[in-house]
Amino acid sequence: MLRQMEGSRAVAEAVALCRPEAICAYPISPQTHIVEALGELVKAGSLSPCEFINVESEFAAMSVAIGASAAGARAYTATASQGLLYMVEAVYNAAGLGLPIVMTVANRAIGAPINIWNDHSDAMSQRDCGWIMLFAETNQEALDLHIQAFRLGEELSLPVMVCMDGFILTHAYERLDMPTQAQVDAFLPAYEPRQVLDPSEPVSIGAMVGPEAFAEVRYLAHAKQLQALERIPALAAEFKRAFGRDSGGLVHPYRIADAGTVVVALGSVLGTIKDTVDELRADGHRIGVLGITSFRPFPLAEVRGYLERAQRVVVIEKSLAVGIGGIVSTNVRVALSGVHLHGYTVIAGLGGRAITRKSLAKLMLDAERDALDPVTFLDLDWDAVNRALQRERETRRSGPLAEALLRDIGMVGGRIA
Amino acid sequence: MSTQPIKFYQTDTFTVGNRLLAPHERSVQADPRRANALNCGHRACQGCGEALGARYAIDAAMRASGGRLIAANATGCLEVFSTPYPETSWQIPWIHSLFGNVAAVATGIAAALKVKGQGDVRVVAQGGDGGTTDIGFGCLSGMFERNDDVLYICYDNEAYMNTGVQRSSATPPAARTATTAVHGPEPGNVFGQGKNLPWIAMAHGIPYVATATVADLRDLEAKVQRAMAFRGARYVHILVPCPLGWGTAPDETIRIARLAKETGLFPVYEAEYGEITRTLKLRKPLPVEDYLRPQKRFAHLFMPEPRREVITRIQRLANRNIRRFGLYEERPWDAGALDALRSGSDA
Numbered sequence: 001m002l003r004q005m006e007g008s009r010a011v012a013e014a015v016a017l018c019r020p021e022a023i024c025a026y027p028i029s030p031q032t033h034i035v036e037a038l039g040e041l042v043k044a045g046s047l048s049p050c051e052f053i054n055v056e057s058e059f060a061a062m063s064v065a066i067g068a069s070a071a072g073a074r075a076y077t078a079t080a081s082q083g084l085l086y087m088v089e090a091v092y093n094a095a096g097l098g099l100p101i102v103m104t105v106a107n108r109a110i111g112a113p114i115n116i117w118n119d120h121s122d123a124m125s126q127r128d129c130g131w132i133m134l135f136a137e138t139n140q141e142a143l144d145l146h147i148q149a150f151r152l153g154e155e156l157s158l159p160v161m162v163c164m165d166g167f168i169l170t171h172a173y174e175r176l177d178m179p180t181q182a183q184v185d186a187f188l189p190a191y192e193p194r195q196v197l198d199p200s201e202p203v204s205i206g207a208m209v210g211p212e213a214f215a216e217v218r219y220l221a222h223a224k225q226l227q228a229l230e231r232i233p234a235l236a237a238e239f240k241r242a243f244g245r246d247s248g249g250l251v252h253p254y255r256i257a258d259a260g261t262v263v264v265a266l267g268s269v270l271g272t273i274k275d276t277v278d279e280l281r282a283d284g285h286r287i288g289v290l291g292i293t294s295f296r297p298f299p300l301a302e303v304r305g306y307l308e309r310a311q312r313v314v315v316i317e318k319s320l321a322v323g324i325g326g327i328v329s330t331n332v333r334v335a336l337s338g339v340h341l342h343g344y345t346v347i348a349g350l351g352g353r354a355i356t357r358k359s360l361a362k363l364m365l366d367a368e369r370d371a372l373d374p375v376t377f378l379d380l381d382w383d384a385v386n387r388a389l390q391r392e393r394e395t396r397r398s399g400p401l402a403e404a405l406l407r408d409i410g411m412v413g414g415r416i417a
Numbered sequence: 418m419s420t421q422p423i424k425f426y427q428t429d430t431f432t433v434g435n436r437l438l439a440p441h442e443r444s445v446q447a448d449p450r451r452a453n454a455l456n457c458g459h460r461a462c463q464g465c466g467e468a469l470g471a472r473y474a475i476d477a478a479m480r481a482s483g484g485r486l487i488a489a490n491a492t493g494c495l496e497v498f499s500t501p502y503p504e505t506s507w508q509i510p511w512i513h514s515l516f517g518n519v520a521a522v523a524t525g526i527a528a529a530l531k532v533k534g535q536g537d538v539r540v541v542a543q544g545g546d547g548g549t550t551d552i553g554f555g556c557l558s559g560m561f562e563r564n565d566d567v568l569y570i571c572y573d574n575e576a577y578m579n580t581g582v583q584r585s586s587a588t589p590p591a592a593r594t595a596t597t598a599v600h601g602p603e604p605g606n607v608f609g610q611g612k613n614l615p616w617i618a619m620a621h622g623i624p625y626v627a628t629a630t631v632a633d634l635r636d637l638e639a640k641v642q643r644a645m646a647f648r649g650a651r652y653v654h655i656l657v658p659c660p661l662g663w664g665t666a667p668d669e670t671i672r673i674a675r676l677a678k679e680t681g682l683f684p685v686y687e688a689e690y691g692e693i694t695r696t697l698k699l700r701k702p703l704p705v706e707d708y709l710r711p712q713k714r715f716a717h718l719f720m721p722e723p724r725r726e727v728i729t730r731i732q733r734l735a736n737r738n739i740r741r742f743g744l745y746e747e748r749p750w751d752a753g754a755l756d757a758l759r760s761g762s763d764a
Contacts (some may be wrong), residue, residue: 021532022525051528055521056559063518063556067489067525070512073532075525093514197487197510197526199538206490206513207500 001178007139007169010176011078011104011162012037014143016047017184018150020076020102021191022068023052024061028083029116030166031106035078058083062090062101069099070205072196074150076101080166081108084122088129091159095130095221097206098194100153100160102146103131107267107318108166109351113402117352118166119318120266123295124327130221132160132228133296135266137252139169140176141293144247147179148235150188155231156224157194163295165268167352179243187242225297232294250299252291253306255281259288260311261368264303264332266292269316269348269355276360287364292328303335312342314367316360316378318349325375342370348378384409445477445638452479452508454486459506460498464667466631466657466674467495467572471543473631474570474655477638479509481645482539487530489523491544491553492516494579495572517552519544520560523567531566539645540566546573546587550612561621564649568641571614571652574659582662586612589682590734591727592714594662599717608730618652619691625651626688631658632675633685636697640687656683664713676708681735684742699745701754705732732758 005013012034015023023042025035042052051068055061058079065075079087084105094101105123109115123133132152136142142164149160164170195205209217229250236249254274256262263273270291277287290306292299307313313336315329324330326345333343344367349355359379366372388405392398445451454475461468479486490496490513499506500513514522523542530538542560544553549571560567576594577583583596590608593599597606618626624647627640637655644651658665658673665673677683678697682705685697706728709715718724736759739745745755 022528024525049532049534051532053524053528053563055524056562057555059518060521060524060556060559063514063521064525064528066514066518067512067522067527068529069525070522071487071526071529071533073525073529075529089515090518097514197512199485199487199510202508202510204500204505204507204511204513207502207505208497210501 001180002175003178004173004175005178006033006171006173007142007164008033008106008171009037010139010143010178011146011164011170012041013178014146015076015102016041017179017181018147018188019050019074020047021050021073022065022075023050024055024064024075024077025052026055026058026061026079026083028058028080030108030118030170031078031080031083031104033170034104034106058087059090062087062094062103065101065103066090066094066097066099069094069101070097070195070197072191072193072198074154074191075099076103078104078106080106081110081116081122084126085110088126091126091131092129094159098157098221098224100150100157100191102149102153102160102162104146105161105163106166106170107163115351116166118168119350119352120163121319121350123161123163124319126161127296127327130158131296132156132158132225132294134160134162134248134294135292136162136164136169137268137270137291137293139164139172139174140245141247142169143176143178144239144243144245147184147188148239148248152228152231152235154191156228158224158228163267168268177245183243187239228294229297229299248293250292250294251302251306252293254289254291256288256290256306258286260286261314261364262288262290262307262310262312263314263316263364264290264292264307264328265316266295266328267318269318272355272357273316273360276357276364279357280361280364285364285368287368295328295331298331298335300335303332304339307332307336307341308339310341312344312367312370314344314346314364314372316346316348316355320347320350343374344372345375346372346378347375353379381409444635445480446473446634448480451476452484454479454488454507454509455499456506456508458504460501460504461494462661462667464660464665464670465494465498466659466670467545467574468498469634469670470572470631470637470655470657471495473634473637474543474641474653475509475541477641478539478541478568478645481642483537485538487526487538487540488512489514489519489526489540489542491519491542491548492579493545493548495543495545497579516548518556519548519553520567520569521556523569524560524563524565527566539568541568541570543570543572545578546571546575547577547585549573550586550614554612558617558621561618561623561650561652564623566648566650568644568651568653570641571654572657573654574657574662576659576662578659578662586610587614591718591731593717594714604717605714615652615654615688618654619688621650622691623650623652624648624690626654627652628654628656628683628685630656630674630678630683630685632671632678633697636685643687662714664716665711669711673708673711676703679703680705680708681739681744682708682731684738684744686742693742696742696744699739701751702735702739702745702758704758705735
């Protein structure tokens with residue numbers, strides 16, 4: 001049914017249609033609306049049977065989800081940013097134990113400096129934690145991915161993280177197609193755990209594993225991710241047959257067949273990128289787009305297949321691997337091993353900095369002329385950066401860096417947009 | 418025909434020969450059909466108080482739940498010595514996730530059981546003092562505060578033994594650990610720090626809190642059984658001497674635990690909804706020196722010469738416990754016992 005609704009509300013209702021049995025809630029912006037809506041659905045009795053647990057931290061949220069999942073319940077939680085970092089030990093543990101928890105990450109920057117706005121630093125920090133990581137381009141895809149995530153995770157006995165851009169998606173109201181309970185029930189069978197804490201068939205879960213078997217157990221986690229490379233497109237195809245929509249899959253190519261320059265990105269910025277490409281194509285520029293939906297497992301073969309005939313690849317990413325540059329681009333380069341082309345890393349949109357069509361158009365034209373630095377910072381205020389560096393050279397006690405920079409640039413209201 | 422009532426040989430304890438009791442009153446461990454939840458084959462040290470405490474506690478919980486029990490375990494000695502495959506010694510469904518999250522994992526298990534209508538299956542969480550009073554404290558307090566249907570058992574051996582005897586917030590004053598060295602004006606652990614976790618548990622107003630030691634295993638069983646009669650959050654704190662960390666002989670474990678109780682240093686009591694309901698009385702208060710002297714972790718209090726002022730400070734702590742918990746009621750035949758302990762200390 002088509003409805004005008006907020007992204008967070010839509011995700012909450014989609015999760016509710018998946019009949020979760022345990023939901024752990026801890027507030028953190030910009031995820032909070034999701035667990036608020038679920039709490040309301042449980043309290044009102046429209047999501048039942050389900051235990052909604054107000055925990056004392058994100059570490060507890062993931063830990064309660066681990067216990068619930070190990071006892072055979074379909075478990076869900078949502079977090080962002082500092083919350084994701086606070087639960088990291090349990091995030092790795094859930095993957096290591098093979099518990100198919102589904103978690104929404106409403107992507108947000110990581111401090112310091114504290115910042116509540118969108119980028120992908122939080123999710124990218126967990127790229128090797130063993131979870132499947134899916135990135136939604138739109139709110140429709142976000143809600144669809146949650147339905148696929150429960151099915152995928154439970155088939156493979158692996159946890160799944162659905163990443164959606166904080167505020168840009170979570171707080172945006174738009175027209176969405178909300179499936180019916182019958183549709184979701186037909187797509188998502190009841191959870192049949194591979195392992196469960198059951199007094200009639202006792203097992204030990206989480207025993208110590210020494211050097212004699214640790215590598216094999218870790219390889220099996222990798223093998224499951226490789227299985228996911230096959231299951232993700234298969235489930236997206238099945239989803240399309242059942243729901244009539246293209247959602248999910250490994251990658252989303254756009255006008256890529258004849259492209260000399262391909263822009264690679266994840267998440268909601270793909271919309272702006274595609275609009276920009278449409279404009280430039282109207283002027284004769286052969287530019288295409290490759291959206292990556294599945295960041296873990298990383299679809300090496302598909303990425304290579306779409307990029308190997310291009311002359312240059314521009315990876316636009318909302319995270320910064322401090323000391324080297326890109327994270328997504330590093331992964332893309334693994335896919336392009338042995339392929340000769342120009343590769344550019346563009347760091348953009350950090351901490352909610354708007355990525356505009358104007359900036360993107362200039363960036364793409366510069367890329368076509370191979371006039372980009374290997375690592376480019378989109379719309380960086382170099383004057384402010386240089387003044388900060390100058391202050392540090394001049395004064396030993398130059399004071400807190402971020403605060404001095406804020407004082408220097410003054411009123412910022414007009415700069416965000 | 419004359420009858421003789423059951424004679425309890427140790428006043429205020431459950432210690433009595435099983436043969437004098439009806440079968441349903443006998444100890445769980447006396448029952449040949451006991452669960453043996455923590456089976457033989459584990460790798461605990463000789464004389465491990467924790468292994469003993471865990472076997473009694475979990476078997477008692479198994480009996481109380483009719484064998485319908487799931488256990489979650491924090492990282493620590495108990496987890497490490499009980500799980501190496503293929504010798505895993507757990508005969509019940511058991512999960513280990515992390516060091517600091519066992520209370521939350523247990524909450525999740527309880528939530529799953531509730532939503533699935535398996536209310537007959539009960540949940541126990543267990544950890545050492547480090548996993549309980551330090552790294553797991555946030556999750557534990559959250560579980561208490563929500564009154565989740567979990568029995569949490571802390572096996573307190575007063576330091577991080579699994580990593581090689583480092584100080585925890587349950588380490589007593591003056592004790593030597595690997596991180597409270599015997600140097601300087603206050604050798605060993607400092608005074609005036611540490612957490613009284615049973616007391617903190619009571620402050621949450623949860624249905625049941627109890628302390629116990631492995632010196633009185635019948636009392637321990639009875640407390641676990643009592644805890645299992647409640648729904649909601651329950652906490653049982655068991656003092657379990659560690660021969661390795663305390664520097665005691667393996668065959669001294671039970672005697673040392675008894676001395677901890679009989680000196681008043683470890684008060685043994687029960688509380689319901691934040692109010693103390695029952696206290697195990699001391700038969701005759703013993704000087705703390707009797708407890709300290711056999712333990713190498715306190716050796717610096719006696720060598721090269723006795724540090725009377727430190728021993729007196731510890732005696733004062735015991736005296737305060739005796740007063741605060743009403744651990745001793747003077748009887749005609751040992752009048753003056755408490756006064757004797759007070760002499761030399763101002764409490």
